[in-house]
Amino acid sequence: MQLIECRKMSKNYQNGQIETHVLKDINLIVNDNDFLGITGPSGSGKTTLMYVLSGLEKPTSGEVIMLDRNITQYSGQQLADLRKNQIGFVFQFYNLIPNLTVRENVLLALVIAKGKDESRVDQLLTMVGMAEFCNRYPNELSGGMQQRVAIARSLVNDPKIIFADEPTGNLDTVNGIEIMNLFHKLHTEQKRTIILVTHSDDYLKYCSRYIKLIDGKIVNDEVISV
Ligand SMILES: Nc1ncnc2c1ncn2[C@@H]1O[C@H](COP(=O)(O)OP(=O)(O)OP(=O)(O)O)[C@@H](O)[C@H]1O
Numbered sequence: 375m376q377l378i379e380c381r382k383m384s385k386n387y388q389n390g391q392i393e394t395h396v397l398k399d400i401n402l403i404v405n406d407n408d409f410l411g412i413t414g415p416s417g418s419g420k421t422t423l424m425y426v427l428s429g430l431e432k433p434t435s436g437e438v439i440m441l442d443r444n445i446t447q448y449s450g451q452q453l454a455d456l457r458k459n460q461i462g463f464v465f466q467f468y469n470l471i472p473n474l475t476v477r478e479n480v481l482l483a484l485v486i487a488k489g490k491d492e493s494r495v496d497q498l499l500t501m502v503g504m505a506e507f508c509n510r511y512p513n514e515l516s517g518g519m520q521q522r523v524a525i526a527r528s529l530v531n532d533p534k535i536i537f538a539d540e541p542t543g544n545l546d547t548v549n550g551i552e553i554m555n556l557f558h559k560l561h562t563e564q565k566r567t568i569i570l571v572t573h574s575d576d577y578l579k580y581c582s583r584y585i586k587l588i589d590g591k592i593v594n595d596e597v598i599s600v
């Protein structure tokens with residue numbers, strides 16, 4: 375099933391007199407069974423593409439369709455509602471709140487998402503293998519552990535789609551592989567759609583498909599067979 379579509383989508387940034395053409399005429403369909411890797415050199419537009427696909431940024435031209443809705447002209451509030459109900463985010467830096475415990479960090483996200491069932495916090499921490507560390511503070515955890523908590527946090531609203539921007543960018547290889555295995559599990563066992571930006575071609579084998587961006591254009595779109 376088709377989940378997100380970009381039609382002739384371009385994105386420019388204007389800084390004073392200087393206009394940067396970041397994404398150029400992107401046509402892309404993301405299906406619900408995709409674990410889509412986005413790769414490409416620094417500055418090629420990976421993060422910007424992720425922001426437009428997730429409704430964090432509006433395109434300068436072209437259209438974005440998500441879940442059969444044309445979100446191109448959505449207001450900030452409509453986009454925020456869509457993100458709150460359908461989308462989870464994971465970033466390179468875990469952005470955990472330092473003076474809250476692991477459990478409190480995930481609970482806060484649940485409260486913000488207006489979730490009522492506190493037991494979900496413990497279920498998610500168990501799922502990411504962090505239940506036994508639930509009373510620790512972020513600075514008492516390794517980077518990989520903090521990222522697992524951030525992944526649990528991204529799941530409080532039971533999102534259909536998870537966007538991850540270089541979630542392994544700050545981790546060593548062992549922790550990076552663990553995090554990729556976790557995303558793989560969210561895709562295969564929980565049937566979530568994953569859209570994941572990565573610098574490292576080594577991690578593409580965890581994806582079901584990848585696109586490569588160069589200079590704001592998709593130069594490659596391949597299904598990965600395992
Ligand atoms: N808010 C902004 N204002 C102006 N220019 C921007 C803005 N955000 C990104 N850019 C420019 O857009 C281009 C693409 O940036 P983007 O962050 O999407 O690249 P990236 O592929 O994610 O790079 P990296 O691998 O370094 O994270 C860069 O030239 C960047 O300077």
Ligand SMILES: [Mg+2]
Nearest residue numbers: 420421422539
């Ligand atoms: Mg980036």
